[in-house]
Amino acid sequence: LEFPSTSETWKRLISLAESTIDIASFYWTLLPESAGSYRGETTQDGVDIYNGLIAAAANRSVKLRIVQNAQANNETADLASKGWAHVRSLNFSNWFPGGVLHTKFWIVDKKHLYLGSANLDWRALTQVKELGVGVYNCPCLAEDLTKLMEVYWEMGAPNKQLPSVWPISLATRYNSTNPLLATLNGQQSAVYISVTV
Structure with missing residues (x-):
């Protein structure tokens, strides 16, 4: 088994990107000056x-x-x-009594993904213990995660009202009653992506 660091995983995803990178994150402080710090090795x-x-x-x-x-x-x-990115910000109090966008994921070319605990923060890469998974060449899971990205993207539009019923096009292929059956290192696994509000 290989256990690459989060930064190694993100760098690999960036290098693999041919057309799209979608990122969901709570906050960004990749540059130390954004966090009131100085540049150094870490x-x-x-x-x-x-x-x-x-x-x-x-x-x-x-x-x-x-x-x-x-x-x-x-x-x-x-x-x-x-002009390097299109950004939308979500204020969950517009639709719910509370909550924040706390999801952290990357989707690259709708076939590679990262899902984990690390914020887009230099400290998450070198100072804090984080857990995540990089998945490569798996459009089936990336497609399901892309549907979540599309929901977030729509929620971030100005003055957006949530629909009473979401369109069927956003239904995921894999879920708790129909997980993706995958083999990892010889072990059969059942996988699906889920969120909570």
């Missing part, structure tokens, strides 16, 4: 991820979409202002 992974996303968008025309919690964010605002 902050470099965050800087590399940030610069890698810019390079993918600017040099390879990869379309970068970001959904995030509603708080102000200088890094994503900068990416959007320079």
Whole structure:
């Protein structure tokens, strides 16, 4: 088994991207100055991820979409202002008594994904213990996660009202009653993606 770090996984996803990178995150502080810190050896992974996303968008025309919690964010605002990313912010109190977008995932080209606990924060890459999984060449799971991204993307539109019934096109193929049966290192597993509000 290989256990690459979160930053190694994200760098691999960036390098694999040919057309799209979709990211959901609670907040962004990949650059140490965003967190009131100084640049040093432990902050470099965050800087590399940030610069890698810019390079993918600017040099390879990869379309970068970001959904995030509603708080102000200088890094994503900068990416959007320079045309490197399309960003939408979700304020869950518009629809629910409370809550935040706390999801963290990446989807690349609708076939590779990361799902885990790490925020887009240099400290999550070097200072904090995080857990996540990178999945490659699995459009079946990426398609289901993309449906969640589309829900978040729609929720982030200005003055968006939630539908009383979501369209059937957003129903996932895999769920608790119909999990994806997969084999990992010889072990049969049942997999599906789920969220809670």
